[in-house]
Amino acid sequence: MSLSKILSYKELGFIEDMRYKFLCLKKTILNEVNQSLFLETTDKDVWFKNCARILFSSFSQKDLQIIATIEKKYNKIKLFNNTLNGGLNGILENIIFLYEECKFGKMTLEKNTMNSIIIGSKFNHQGNFRSYYQLAQFIEDDYENNRFHKMKSKLNDELDKIEKETVKNKQFTSDTLDFSKKECLNIDYLLKQKYYPFVNNLIKSLEKGESFEIGIPFLNRLPTLYHKGITSLKLPSDTKWEHITIQFLDYDKVKIQAPNKFSKVVNFRKMGFENQKNGKPNKQWELLYNLSRYRGDLSWTIATYRKKVDSHPLSTPIIRKQIQRLSNTLKEYFNITDAPFYDYTKIGAYKTKFSLLPDPLNAKIIL
Numbered sequence: 001m002s003l004s005k006i007l008s009y010k011e012l013g014f015i016e017d018m019r020y021k022f023l024c025l026k027k028t029i030l031n032e033v034n035q036s037l038f039l040e041t042t043d044k045d046v047w048f049k050n051c052a053r054i055l056f057s058s059f060s061q062k063d064l065q066i067i068a069t070i071e072k073k074y075n076k077i078k079l080f081n082n083t084l085n086g087g088l089n090g091i092l093e094n095i096i097f098l099y100e101e102c103k104f105g106k107m108t109l110e111k112n113t114m115n116s117i118i119i120g121s122k123f124n125h126q127g128n129f130r131s132y133y134q135l136a137q138f139i140e141d142d143y144e145n146n147r148f149h150k151m152k153s154k155l156n157d158e159l160d161k162i163e164k165e166t167v168k169n170k171q172f173t174s175d176t177l178d179f180s181k182k183e184c185l186n187i188d189y190l191l192k193q194k195y196y197p198f199v200n201n202l203i204k205s206l207e208k209g210e211s212f213e214i215g216i217p218f219l220n221r222l223p224t225l226y227h228k229g230i231t232s233l234k235l236p237s238d239t240k241w242e243h244i245t246i247q248f249l250d251y252d253k254v255k256i257q258a259p260n261k262f263s264k265v266v267n268f269r270k271m272g273f274e275n276q277k278n279g280k281p282n283k284q285w286e287l288l289y290n291l292s293r294y295r296g297d298l299s300w301t302i303a304t305y306r307k308k309v310d311s312h313p314l315s316t317p318i319i320r321k322q323i324q325r326l327s328n329t330l331k332e333y334f335n336i337t338d339a340p341f342y343d344y345t346k347i348g349a350y351k352t353k354f355s356l357l358p359d360p361l362n363a364k365i366i367l
Contacts, residue, residue: 014066014070015070018063018067021058021059022088022091024058025054025055025058025091026091028054029051029054029055029091029094029095032047032050032051032054032360033098035358035360036357036360037098037099037102038102041245041257041355041357042247042357043247043255043257043263044099044102044103045103045172045176046247046249046255047099047360048095048096048099048173048176049176049180049249050249050359050360051095051099051360052095052176052177052179052180052184053180053183053184053250054360055088055091055092055095055180056180056181056183056184057184059088064088067088092177096173099173100166100169103169104162104165104166104169105162106159106162106163106166109155109158109159109162110155110159113151113152113154113155116151117147117148117151120147121138121144121147122141122143122144123138123141123144230271230272230329230332230333231270232332232333232334232335233256233264233266233333233334233335235258235262235334235335235336236258236259236260236262239258239259239262239334239336240336240338240353241334241336241338241340241352241353241354242353242354243258243259243354244256244257244258244334244354244355245257245258245354245355245356245357246292246354246355246356246357247356247357247358248289248292248357248358248359249265249359250359251281251289251359252267252268252281253265253266253267253268254266254267254271268281268282268285270333271285271329271330271333272329272332272333273285273288273329283322283325284322284325284326284329287319287322287323287326288326288356289359291350291352291356292356292357292358292359293358295355295356295357295358296351296352296354296355296356297349297350297351297352298349298350298351319350323341323350327339327340327341338353339353340352340353340354341353
């Protein structure tokens with residue numbers, strides 16, 4: 001049965017429009033897998049949340065409804081006995097599979113056990129094993145048969161434990177997806193045209209820091225901006241910059257990890273990077289965020305090249321002063337007297353001593 005017989009012209013046109021979106025989405029997810037997932041320092045739960053945000057921020061509520069309708073109709077179409085599908089569910093299934101495997105290691109455990117059985121076998125002294133199917137010959141040897149079943153029994157016990165952990169984790173997976181849908185879906189919000197001038201003037205006044213009498217009832221609900229000193233982070237004793245990992249969760253928040261399983265999520269305000277005029281992140285926070293896209297390592301040689309290809313804002317002479325201000329704030333918040341950056345004159349680059357990881361939604365692909 002052809003597509004044109006079961007899909008409307010509008011749905012067929014929608015498929016064409018979505019193809020490019022799906023391609024970009026797959027490339028982004030693959031980059032996240034390559035850049036972050038397999039790192040030991042990566043929090044797998046945070047990685048999954050970021051991927052869910054990437055997924056749902058790419059579409060509107062209406063997009064998802066049409067995609068669901070098309071995927072349901074696609075199930076009636078078969079090509080070479082394989083059922084076709086619209087792609088979104090497949091991407092989501094792959095994300096969940098990779099997340100669970102990297103977190104619980106079920107398939108990795110199975111593979112390692114099978115390799116141990118083969119490598120330790122007396123039948124393998126000449127390296128004759130080519131396939132796991134050859135394990136069937138163990139039945140003919142009492143020693144190998146007992147050894148095989150003992151290791152298999154141990155494997156089954158471990159797999160049962162993993163299965164229980166996976167089942168318990170299902171609720172987290174489901175809740176994360178539901179939350180990401182509500183938080184990130186690109187829903188169109190309607191505003192009546194007669195309110196446009198008021199809203200536009202109100203926003204301009206707020207940005208300039210001016211008073212706007214009509215907006216006072218709304219402004220009274222907002223917290224007053226005031227400067228307050230930075231409360232230093234209480235890290236484990238003898239913590240050095242090299243022991244710290246800072247990972248952006250989004251533009252406003254980071255996750256800080258340190259020895260003794262120390263982990264804390266904080267925003268730019270807590271760390272002292274708030275612009276006191278407008279309550280937004282200041283230039284030093286913007287610099288830290290941009291540095292994270294390059295894993296905290298920026299040399300002038302690379303920057304000069306990048307300036308030609310993408311005019312990156314880090315390729316400016318002003319960076320020296322900003323680096324100094326950024327260093328001072330970081331030292332105050334982390335309560336570490338040493339400089340958080342390596343000596344530029346020695347290595348010819350602005351490089352953080354701590355591990356700096358990017359927000360997956362805006363991670364820069366470095367070739």
